[in-house]
């Protein structure tokens with residue numbers, strides 16, 4: 031069984047509340063300890079409801095003046111493209127909270143992939159170096175695809191082999207598209223990684239990832255050695271997990 035605490039919520043809304051509350055608690059703890067909170071948002075559709083909660087009824091629960099936001103990955107599309115992850119986060123969360131513009135660290139996704147990755151890596155390094163820290167995010171939110179990918183680390187792609195760089199361009203042949211992604215070294219350096227997985231269509235993949243047999247799926251390779259790993263899932267996604275005695 032893979033490490034990490036698995037928290038199963040009855041439905042999508044309660045799971046969204048659970049994720050938003052976890053983000054707020056992490057922010058409060060980090061800010062009271064070090065007067066900073068570095069949050070990495072995942073892309074995709076799943077986190078929309080949770081981001082909306084953080085931008086609406088829970089907006090006052092995070093001190094955004096101490097919070098910096100980054101992305102686990104980005105599609106190589108213009109800012110206003112429907113597939114742009116930062117656009118989704120702006121429209122659900124960031125446009126509704128008092129976060130200073132220079133605390134929002136978007137990937138310059140309109141650049142050539144190699145240039146966008148290099149620029150983003152410099153931005154990540156600048157954030158941590160200016161605070162006398164190694165690149166160790168306080169909280170990274172991730173999703174998974176049905177193929178077991180996470181961030182833009184897709185099975186069989188070059189980015190999975192990266193052991194030095196923090197951010198790389200990654201050509202995803204199954205999508206015939208370029209992505210910019212955080213690498214395993216950067217993701218696994220985090221203080222806390224939270225996977226957020228909802229829905230029946232993710233149940234088989236979640237069960238494979240959490241069982242010991244499928245250690246080679248990209249999402250199964252996320253396990254921060256000096257950090258916490260948490261899975262926030264709904265009952266549909268958890269439907270194929272072995273029932274714990276207390277469930």
Ligand code: 6PG
Nearest residue numbers: 073074075076173174175180181
């Ligand atoms: C992306 C994400 C990716 C996502 C999964 C799940 O850019 O697509 O970072 O890793 O989390 O593909 O996507 P859904 O939430 O849309 O199912």
